[in-house]
Amino acid sequence: MLGYRILGTCNTALAGEAMELDRAIGVAVPCNVVIREDPGGAVSVIEALNPESLVDLAGQEQLAQVVSRTSDGLQAAMHTLSESAGPV
Template sequence: MDYGIPLTLDLPFDEAVERVRSALAEQGFGILTEIDVRATLRAKLGEEIEEYVILGACNPALAHRALEVDRRIGLLLPCNVVVRAAGGRTVVEVMDPQLMVRITDQPALEAVADEAASRLRAALDTLAG
């Protein structure tokens, strides 16, 4: 099962992270959390990986609509956006919101998933353009 929507950018990592933040903001997503996975693995395990950040993005209106359908949906909200270095380029990946519908089999979530997917794809399109 493919669960992500990827985009590869010819941008330095730090610039890509800032552009991702801006593109998400334009689509109504705020960044609630940021996890620097590389720094965490280095500090906690002494392991080294490529630059890798998880941005916890939230569109409050969409989250509220989904929670009104199913209070457990918080487990599946498409909140994490991964930005990672890959071979001199930067990869941005978002969770496919349609997973909420497929996993829960709740047709009432389709409209929320459609709008979330549309907004996330618009953010990715902004980055690609």
């Protein structure tokens, strides 16, 4: 099997803010980043759910500010991972 890792990355403060706006959003909070080996084995692939999809899913425009901060942090973390990613 090819290398595959799931990293738990939940920012509990931001998740808490989102759940104060919509108590049901907890089931959809994107708290995982996947790092997996490409089938060719030459590169690692880093993936995560786009947090901005939560605004559409919940239909709560108030979530946009929380989601924006979440998205910024997640993108920065994924960038850091991509620069240092070695074998999975």
